[in-house]
Amino acid sequence: MNFGGSGSPVWDAVGALGPKDTDRMVGMALDNGVNLIDTADVYAGGESEDLLGQVLGTRRREVVLATKTTARSGPGPNDVGQSRLHVMRSLEDSLRRLRTDHIDLYQIHNLDPLTPFEESLAALDDAVRQGKIRYVGASNLTAWQTMKALGVSERRGWARFSSLQSHYSLAARDIEREIVPLVADQRIGLLVWAPLVAGLLTGKFGREGTTDSGARRATLAWPPVDMERAYDVIDVLREVAARHEAPVARVALAWVLAQPGVTSAIVGAKRPEQLEDSLAAVDLELTAQDLADLDQASALPPEYPGWIQLPNPERFPQPA
Structure with missing residues (x-):
């Protein structure tokens, strides 16, 4: 997210690193054992992916390369969301910018309230079968939305979400209520952002x-x-x-x-x-x-129904 976007107030605040600094930061990360790099098609209007593709070069095989789709990428009605059309277009654009023939982890970036999971997941599954994606993931979904998507994938025999990327920190522990128990139960990875x-x-x-x-x-x-x-x-x-x-x-x-x-923390x-x-x-x-x-x-602070589901030996005696 720090790569590219110079001249934009938002991306200047984030980092707006150019090719030289991007190359130095990526090289330093890889030399120190980092093996996951996460970006998105929306970061710096695609420039983040483009710079990352440039600097990875021959070191592409050293990393799990992750990117995302969903955010608006153009002015048209099909330039946003998770319709089959937008997913396929976004994927091809990301592959081109990243200069690779496959993406290791392709994630939906947020909820698309207009497109049913059946359509989005079918498109992602097709891309997995074509070899353009190795694994699919999600970001910024609630626990029930994630579980619904997992259920659709299981029912249809499609590639299921392997990971969920969520905001988590000492100042924001909201995901401990529902999402952390979900990823543990469903055995999917938790990627922490911010x-x-x-x-x-x-x-x-x-x-x-x-x-x-x-x-x-x-x-x-x-x-x-x-x-x-x-x-x-x-x-x-x-x-x-x-x-x-x-x-x-x-x-x-x-x-x-x-x-x-927690599987990994994105910094x-x-x-x-x-x-x-x-x-x-x-x-x-x-x-x-x-x-x-x-x-x-x-x-x-405790919230319902969490507080009433806490272990209570008087209501549910533990076996000796």
């Missing part, structure tokens, strides 16, 4: 303001979170980071990676030092006390 909430959990932000006025979050308050709860989390993140003599961002990422069901970086810090999170092992403190600061 684990640092676009820089909010990097240590640069707090109740006192920000130490980096050029940070993305300083100009683009997205994704939205409850800021008061986020500040409480940041206070505890700083305490845990001090115990480990580690940056705040590294602790926030380590927490995400330690959560049940974006504009500068090499940011990427280096993010990659170091895999080696940071949080203690039980660290996890307990962070959980207490960020825990979701």
Whole structure:
């Protein structure tokens, strides 16, 4: 998402890296063991895919290459959504920009309320059978929508979603209510986007303001979170980071990676030092006390029917 789009206010805020910087960041990631790269046809109007295709070159086989379709790609009525027409057009455009003959993980980017899952999944299944897609996935769906799609695929014998990409962080734990149990039950991967909430959990932000006025979050308050709860989390993140003599961002990422069901965390970086810090999170092992403190600061309030379904020995005695 950081690649391309220079000259656009939105993409300039995100990163707008050009070919040279994109090449450096991708090369650094691959050299340090990263093996999943996620993009989308809508990022920078397709320029993200184009730059990624340029810089991967002969290293294409080293990565699981993931991209997405659904968002508007043109002015016409068929330039958006998950109709068979748009899915097929988007796929061919992505293959061309990425300079590859197949996409490892092709994901629907959001819900299309106008197109039934039967049509979208049939088109995706055809592409799998043609060898243009290895696996299909989804992003930003609710648990019931994901389960409905899985049911359609099972009933028809089509390729099912192998993964769900969702927003998850210490400041946004909403998916723990329904989505995390779903991916565990259905044994599909969980790809986390915005684990640092676009820089909010990097240590640069707090109740006192920000130490980096050029940070993305300083100009683009997205994704939205409850800021008061986020500040409480940041206070505890700083305490845990001090115990480990580690940056705040590294602790926030380590927490995400330690959560049940998480397959991978998608991070974006504009500068090499940011990427280096993010990659170091895999080696940071949080203690039980660290996890307990962070959980207490960020825990979701109970909601119905979750609170009534909690284990209750008086209603459902456990076997001896």
